Amino acid sequence: MKAVLLGATSGMGRALSRLLAERGDSLFILGIPADDLTRSARDLEERGAKGPVGTLECDLLNPSGFDAALARADDALGGFDTVVVTAGLFASQERLEADSEFCRKLLAANFTNTVLFCEAARKRLLARGGGTLCVFSSVAGERGRKPVVLYGAAKAGLSHYLEGLDHKFRAQGLVTVTVKPGFVKTSMTEGLKPPPFAGEPEGVARQVLRAIERGTPVVYAPPPWALVMLVIRALPRFVMRRIGF
16 A cells, blocks of 8 residues: 555554554655654654655645645645545534634634545545545544534534535545544544543554455444434434533
C-alpha cells in the first residue's frame, strides 16, 4: 500500500499509521505542526515503513494548500493508492454555543474543508483508475442529539457526502470507507466520562485496517456502536427530546 494520511500524529490516526508501518507500507503524512510530523515520521520508519516517510505541513483550516500537499505526496510515493483522513476538531456543545469563532472553525474543518480535501484526493485516485479513500466521520452524525448538535451536524453532512461518493464512483474503482467511531479514549475525548463500551485507538485502528483491506463501506468502531446507533435511529422524536444522550 502507498498511503497518504492526514492526521496521523495523534489518536486513532497515529495508531492506524503505525499498523501500516509495521506491515511495511509506504507512507506520507500530512498535518500540523511540523515538529509532530517529523517525530511521527521517524517513529513510523523505526516500525518498518517502506522507505523514508515523507512529511508536509497541511492545515485542514487552509484548503488552498490541499492540492499542493497531495501533489507532493504523489511525487514522493510514486503515485499513492490510499488516502486516509482522520484529522478534525472537537469541542463540547456548550463551548461551541459560547465561542462562535471556534464553532466556525470546527464546522469548516469537519465538513467543508474535509470534503474539499477528499475531492482533491478523489480526482487523483480516479485519474489512475481508482484506489481507497478512508475518512473518519462519527456516530454523532447518525441523528440530531442534544449533546452534539453542532459537531453532529458537521459529521452528518460528511457521512452523507461519503455515502454519495460510494454510490457514484465505486464502479469506477474508488472504494470509499466511512469510519464512524463512537467514544474512543484519545486526547480529543480527554476529560469526558467514558461509557462502558469506550474503545482504545489501537483496537479501532485494527478494525479500520480490516475494513480498508476488504473495502467495507461503513465501519462502526468499536463494534457495539453499530447496535447502539440502530436503537438511537429507531427512537421517536418525542423520546429524543426527553433524553440527554
